[in-house]
Amino acid sequence: MDLLFDSLESAFLLLLAGDPELLDIVGVSLKVSTISTLIASLAGIPCGFMIAYSSFYGKRLLLTCLNTLLALPTVVIGLLVYSFISRRGLFGPLELLYTQKAIIIGQVILIIPLVTSLTIAAISRIDKRYRNTALTLGATQLQMAWVIIKEARYGIGAAVIASFGRVIAEVGISMMLGGNARGFTRTMTTAMALEYDKGEFVLAVALGLTLMTIAFGINMLFHFFQGRAGIDAL
Numbered sequence: 001m002d003l004l005f006d007s008l009e010s011a012f013l014l015l016l017a018g019d020p021e022l023l024d025i026v027g028v029s030l031k032v033s034t035i036s037t038l039i040a041s042l043a044g045i046p047c048g049f050m051i052a053y054s055s056f057y058g059k060r061l062l063l064t065c066l067n068t069l070l071a072l073p074t075v076v077i078g079l080l081v082y083s084f085i086s087r088r089g090l091f092g093p094l095e096l097l098y099t100q101k102a103i104i105i106g107q108v109i110l111i112i113p114l115v116t117s118l119t120i121a122a123i124s125r126i127d128k129r130y131r132n133t134a135l136t137l138g139a140t141q142l143q144m145a146w147v148i149i150k151e152a153r154y155g156i157g158a159a160v161i162a163s164f165g166r167v168i169a170e171v172g173i174s175m176m177l178g179g180n181a182r183g184f185t186r187t188m189t190t191a192m193a194l195e196y197d198k199g200e201f202v203l204a205v206a207l208g209l210t211l212m213t214i215a216f217g218i219n220m221l222f223h224f225f226q227g228r229a230g231i232d233a234l
Helices: 002-017 020-052 059-069 074-085 100-124 128-136 141-151 153-168 172-178 188-198 201-233
Strands: none
Touching: 002 201, 020 059, 020 100, 020 141, 020 153, 020 188, 020 201, 059 100, 074 100, 074 172, 100 153, 100 172, 128 141, 141 153, 153 201, 172 188, 188 201
């Protein structure tokens, strides 16, 4: 118990002092997570819209596959991407392994199914009369899509926030593809694992507190957007 309280006290002091190593680790985590969420959103939101408003053979199977991918372990994605970007892999000459780009690639693969699935759910709740009215008034397909996305904006926002929360807390991809290089690819989760292995709990606890604070903020935003989406649906 003394170890816990001593670690917490030292961790708070570390946070208040603005330790450069801690800030650097947090900065790397926020950078790669933000970029991967942005890329996944740019791909997943249009895909989700097209799937939600299209009827085609195999749609049910595609939705099943998307839902299955939501449970895909991060280490599986890490292993898959590693096989392509390692020195003997197809993209080995690009020298992506153990870089922030490698982490971003893995994280994008991780959350694209999440963004797409939640976007489909958000758009499916929108009354089809919005679409019919827009087309009746002479809107183009692109204009109609924009109207629907505006109506589903809170649900889509919740999808983006949930995806960011998924990648900021993952460890398998960051460890396997980033290599946990100090000052370059070390994220909050990989640093916590390393400090635990070393028996140094102060930095690990400080990072854990930071991660919990970020997760709390993410969940607050997520519930806000979910609540707004529910109000709009009514």
